[in-house]
Amino acid sequence: MRAVFLDRDNTITRDEGYCYKVSDFDWMPGAEAALVRLHAAGIPVFIITNQGGIAKGLFTQDDMQKFNDHLCAMAAQSGGKITDIAFCPHHPDSVKAGEALCDCRKPEAGLFFALADKWGISLDQSVMIGDRESDVIAGNKAGCHSYLYDKTSALDTLVKQVIKTHFN
Ligand SMILES: [Zn+2]
Incomplete structure (x- = not known):
């Protein structure tokens, strides 16, 4: 299947x-509308997020899970749907000497x-959107069409x- 990956x-x-x-918890501009639009178009939405604060001990995986559960509930309440969230709990600052990140x-x-393995996603037919260059680099490495989101604009405009x- 084809999917849209979003940074969180x-x-x-x-x-x-x-x-x-x-x-x-607070939405970015146009984020709710973007999730509704994707769901209405039948496009599954996945989140891929770096959560290095876990490795740094700033919060726990459980804290993050509660936030993510709230996000999914708020999205559903608005008429959107987040199918799955994948996160990285690691951080370069917490890598021990001699270990690789x-x-x-x-x-x-x-x-x-x-x-892609878990859900049967065709990465080369899918799209990644995020506000950082690292999102675009990661998406391109995965073989997705990748877009840098200008966070001063409405996410829905880019998603449209x-x-x-x-997806037509
Ligand atoms: Zn990681």
């Missing part, structure tokens, strides 16, 4: 730095391959264009 922090939800508290932290593409270009 500052693409779907606002992030002032290591966001994990449900009370800090993981292959799942963007700009690496490990999480794309994992989701992406659907028109890749």
Whole structure:
């Protein structure tokens, strides 16, 4: 199947730095509308997110899970759907001497391959959208069409264009 991969922090939800508290949950502009549009078009949505704050001990995996569950619930409440969320809990600062960093932290593409295996996604027919260059690099490494999201604009505007270009 074809899918849209989205970054989480500052693409779907606002992030002032290591966001994990449900009370800090806030949509990026046009993010709700984008999720509704994708769902209405029958396009499965996956999130791929770096959560290095876990490795740094700033929050726990459970904290992140609660935030993600809230995000999925809010998306559903708005008429959107997030099918699955893949995360990297690692951070370069926490890698021990002589150890290699993981292959799942963007700009690496490990999480794309994992989701593709799990869900049967055709990566070369899918799209990645994120606000960082590392999102675009990771998406390209995975073989997806990859777009840099300008976070001063509405996410829905870009998603509308992406659907028109890749899903018709
Ligand atoms: Zn990782």
